[in-house]
Amino acid sequence: MRTELSDRFGIDYPIFGFTPSEHVAAAITRAGGLGMLGCVRFNDADELDAVLDWMDANTDGRPYGVDIVMPAKVPTEGTTVDLDAMIPAEHRAFVDRTLAELGVPPLDTGAEHAAGVLGWLHSVARSHVDVALKHPIKLIANALGSPPKDVIDQAHGAGVPVAALAGAVSHARHHIDNGVDVVIAQGYEAGGHTGEIASMVLVPEIVDAVGNDAAVLAAGGIGSGRQIAAALALGASGVWMGSYWLTTSEYKLGSAAGESMSTIQRALLGATSADTVRTRIYSGKPARLLKTKWTEAWSKPGAPDPLPMPLQNILVSEAHQRIVASSDPEVVAMPVGQIVGRMNEIRPVADVMADLLAEFDAAAARIRDSAG
Amino acid sequence: MRTELSDRFGIDYPIFGFTPSEHVAAAITRAGGLGMLGCVRFNDADELDAVLDWMDANTDGRPYGVDIVMPAKVPTEGTTVDLDAMIPAEHRAFVDRTLAELGVPPLDTGAEHAAGVLGWLHSVARSHVDVALKHPIKLIANALGSPPKDVIDQAHGAGVPVAALAGAVSHARHHIDNGVDVVIAQGYEAGGHTGEIASMVLVPEIVDAVGNDAAVLAAGGIGSGRQIAAALALGASGVWMGSYWLTTSEYKLGSAAGESMSTIQRALLGATSADTVRTRIYSGKPARLLKTKWTEAWSKPGAPDPLPMPLQNILVSEAHQRIVASSDPEVVAMPVGQIVGRMNEIRPVADVMADLLAEFDAAAARIRDSAG
Numbered sequence: 001m002r003t004e005l006s007d008r009f010g011i012d013y014p015i016f017g018f019t020p021s022e023h024v025a026a027a028i029t030r031a032g033g034l035g036m037l038g039c040v041r042f043n044d045a046d047e048l049d050a051v052l053d054w055m056d057a058n059t060d061g062r063p064y065g066v067d068i069v070m071p072a073k074v075p076t077e078g079t080t081v082d083l084d085a086m087i088p089a090e091h092r093a094f095v096d097r098t099l100a101e102l103g104v105p106p107l108d109t110g111a112e113h114a115a116g117v118l119g120w121l122h123s124v125a126r127s128h129v130d131v132a133l134k135h136p137i138k139l140i141a142n143a144l145g146s147p148p149k150d151v152i153d154q155a156h157g158a159g160v161p162v163a164a165l166a167g168a169v170s171h172a173r174h175h176i177d178n179g180v181d182v183v184i185a186q187g188y189e190a191g192g193h194t195g196e197i198a199s200m201v202l203v204p205e206i207v208d209a210v211g212n213d214a215a216v217l218a219a220g221g222i223g224s225g226r227q228i229a230a231a232l233a234l235g236a237s238g239v240w241m242g243s244y245w246l247t248t249s250e251y252k253l254g255s256a257a258g259e260s261m262s263t264i265q266r267a268l269l270g271a272t273s274a275d276t277v278r279t280r281i282y283s284g285k286p287a288r289l290l291k292t293k294w295t296e297a298w299s300k301p302g303a304p305d306p307l308p309m310p311l312q313n314i315l316v317s318e319a320h321q322r323i324v325a326s327s328d329p330e331v332v333a334m335p336v337g338q339i340v341g342r343m344n345e346i347r348p349v350a351d352v353m354a355d356l357l358a359e360f361d362a363a364a365a366r367i368r369d370s371a372g
Numbered sequence: 373m374r375t376e377l378s379d380r381f382g383i384d385y386p387i388f389g390f391t392p393s394e395h396v397a398a399a400i401t402r403a404g405g406l407g408m409l410g411c412v413r414f415n416d417a418d419e420l421d422a423v424l425d426w427m428d429a430n431t432d433g434r435p436y437g438v439d440i441v442m443p444a445k446v447p448t449e450g451t452t453v454d455l456d457a458m459i460p461a462e463h464r465a466f467v468d469r470t471l472a473e474l475g476v477p478p479l480d481t482g483a484e485h486a487a488g489v490l491g492w493l494h495s496v497a498r499s500h501v502d503v504a505l506k507h508p509i510k511l512i513a514n515a516l517g518s519p520p521k522d523v524i525d526q527a528h529g530a531g532v533p534v535a536a537l538a539g540a541v542s543h544a545r546h547h548i549d550n551g552v553d554v555v556i557a558q559g560y561e562a563g564g565h566t567g568e569i570a571s572m573v574l575v576p577e578i579v580d581a582v583g584n585d586a587a588v589l590a591a592g593g594i595g596s597g598r599q600i601a602a603a604l605a606l607g608a609s610g611v612w613m614g615s616y617w618l619t620t621s622e623y624k625l626g627s628a629a630g631e632s633m634s635t636i637q638r639a640l641l642g643a644t645s646a647d648t649v650r651t652r653i654y655s656g657k658p659a660r661l662l663k664t665k666w667t668e669a670w671s672k673p674g675a676p677d678p679l680p681m682p683l684q685n686i687l688v689s690e691a692h693q694r695i696v697a698s699s700d701p702e703v704v705a706m707p708v709g710q711i712v713g714r715m716n717e718i719r720p721v722a723d724v725m726a727d728l729l730a731e732f733d734a735a736a737a738r739i740r741d742s743a744g
Contacts, residue, residue, distance in 0.1 A: 001744075002742060003742055168646060169644070169645075169713075187570060187572065188560060188561075189560075189569070189570035189572055189573050197561070197645050197646060197710055198560055198561035198571060198592070198593055199570060199571075199572045200559065200561055200570065200571045200592065200593030200599055201561050201593040201709075201710040201714075204598050204714075205713060205714070220572065221570055221572030222572070224576060226576050226605055226606050226607055227572055227576065229605035229739055230572065230601075230602035230603075230605040232739055232742050233601035233605050233735045233736075233738070233739055234598050234602050235598055235735075273541075273569050273573050273574070273577060274569060337573075338569055338570060339573055341541075342573075342576075342577070360743070361743060363605045363606075363607075363739075364605075364739050364740065364742070365743075366605070366607075367601055367604055367605055367735075367736050368736065368739075368740055368743075370373055370736070371373065371732070371740075
């Protein structure tokens with residue numbers, strides 16, 4: 001499985017794997033894809049720097065990249081305290097009441113509590129870019145549309161191409177105007193922030209709209225080699241996969257030491273493709289999450305409307321920590337796509353990659369037979 | 373482009389084309405696909421009989437089929453008058469007020485007004501089956517899940533296989549248990565009645581679930597040969613296309629005599645993939661429609677909840693006639709999928725088919741190159 005794009009990036013297969021785990025990202029890169037480390041969880045750029053040192057030592061000199069979250073419009077900036085003051089009391093009361101009803105206990109008073117995720121802020125995302133460019137990264141992707149022009153120029157100045165997610169043709173055109181090199185056409189079925197047009201329609205639309213101005217990756221609903229073959233048939237030069245790595249054995253975020261499987265992984269393994277919901281409760285923008293008692297509570301009559309980004313994530317930040325600590329697979333807060341229905345066992349990244357390749361070859365043979 | 377399924381049906385290409393127009397259905401069949409005539413608009417079975425006589429005379433002995441609408445659960449039966457009495461006054465008032473606000477005039481008092489669409493009723497759909505089986509049809513499809521077991525047995529007794537739409541794996545399994553021969557896996561992006569799982573995820577899921585018990589057609593979002601190649605890559609044995617034929621030159625439903633293009637076609641040509649909405653206002657069940665001032669009116673605060681099937685369609689039946697008569701492309705009531713963004717010119721069915729084949733071959737060649 002190779003395309004002009006995999007050749008350009010010096011990777012064996014045009015599989016771009018997004019993950020917040022450096023262990024998964026490094027394994028994807030070592031297995032012949034391009035591991036893309038999600039940076040949004042690093043409030044402290046020095047911590048990211050140390051993790052990227054680890055990536056450099058564990059990727060055998062093969063290419064990897066980073067994924068940042070920088071909204072196209074600069075959102076409200078401020079310290080945690082300033083932003084906290086903008087959250088209505090009604091919203092806090094709803095969160096407290098809901099957690100009590102779901103049996104999610106408070107955090108231990110002695111434990112150190114992380115601040116809300118600040119990676120949504122431009123200032124923090126810019127610090128991620130500054131740090132990442134000191135490492136031999138091969139791609140910077142932005143999960144929320146095109147980054148500002150000066151950030152793209154900064155990356156290009158360092159010889160690093162820029163990718164950006166697009167949920168509509170108009171987004172893709174805007175990205176091209178800003179100088180983006182790779183457009184990630186992300187369909188409705190995808191996990192996390194996503195639009196309303198499904199991949200089957202969106203991918204060829206964006207391929208036609210950008211022409212030779214950029215390469216296109218297909219994102220959303222991809223968890224088998226058949227789906228990779230479909231993406232290439234639709235005109236994409238490769239695929240962007242995120243959800244599917246959450247049930248790899250290298251994914252240890254949220255697991256207690258020595259645990260073979262985290263609560264989140266147990267919840268994912270039990271879900272079908274119908275068990276997701278697209279909602280604004282995670283970040284303030286529409287994002288697809290695993291459907292659980294937590295997401296259902298927000299869709300009941302009387303639940304408040306979610307707040308705009310970045311306030312909503314700050315509102316639910318402590319709730320997310322309490323939910324993780326409570327270890328109940330029926331109450332989790334986790335972005336995942338409709339492909340969760342195919343995530344049914346915990347396996348090493350290398351095994352997942354081997355299956356993707358074998359399934360792709362079988363699908364390609366089927367197409368060859370049909371074409372005659 | 374051929375598969376085991378196209379060989380089994382004796383058609384040149386595994387393209388199953390659903391359309392309410394006999395002129396389009398016959399053209400699809402003559403061009404090497406399988407034209408599937410939608411029956412729901414025939415309140416009178418004798419009228420359907422005459423149209424099928426026309427089909428027999430205009431398909432050169434090639435295979436065609438019919439599409440009925442028979443809900444899995446038997447809905448409320450009754451004459452038009454009985455059902456009319458079940459519609460709340462609030463709903464009638466909303467429809468009247470909305471039409472006035474949108475500038476849609478009443479019907480001419482002299483004109484003959486058709487009754488509401490009764491094809492949703494089991495009794496009427498059964499009369500469609502009885503009539504169709506007197507003709508040399510090669511397939512009966514049900515647009516709303518599996519028909520009752522005795523209808524399947526009736527078709528099988530006449531040597532006619534049965535197809536049924538499925539929006540989830542559980543539907544597909546139920547269809548197989550009932551004896552359905554072809555499962556149409558219809559994704560979220562499709563026009564008309566549709567579920568929430570997008571084709572990229574749904575098609576391989578259903579292919580795996582039904583195994584060798586049935587053939588699978590992919591439906592939803594298909595309007596190019598690239599998308600047909602993607603569907604086959606996902607494991608489907610063929611495709612089911614509906615929306616895409618609405619902008620063929622043979623489609624004359626709703627056109628005044630001598631008109632080169634109907635109001636609905638003008639509305640479709642101007643729409644992008646973002647201009648659809650999934651709503652219950654057409655029939656009482658979720659269906660994807662073109663987004664217009666009519667659909668927007670039903671999503672405003674204060675609009676009533678749609679009624680259950682078949683009441684909702686009876687409620688809006690005269691409104692639909694008034695909307696057609698008013699010829700305003702900004703106020704239409706029309707089921708269509710997200711592929712509407714690619715429906716940008718009026719062309720003969722034969723030209724559409726030629727493009728589908730050429731695009732499929734190009735996509736197959738691209739996959740071949742990637743597979744090496």
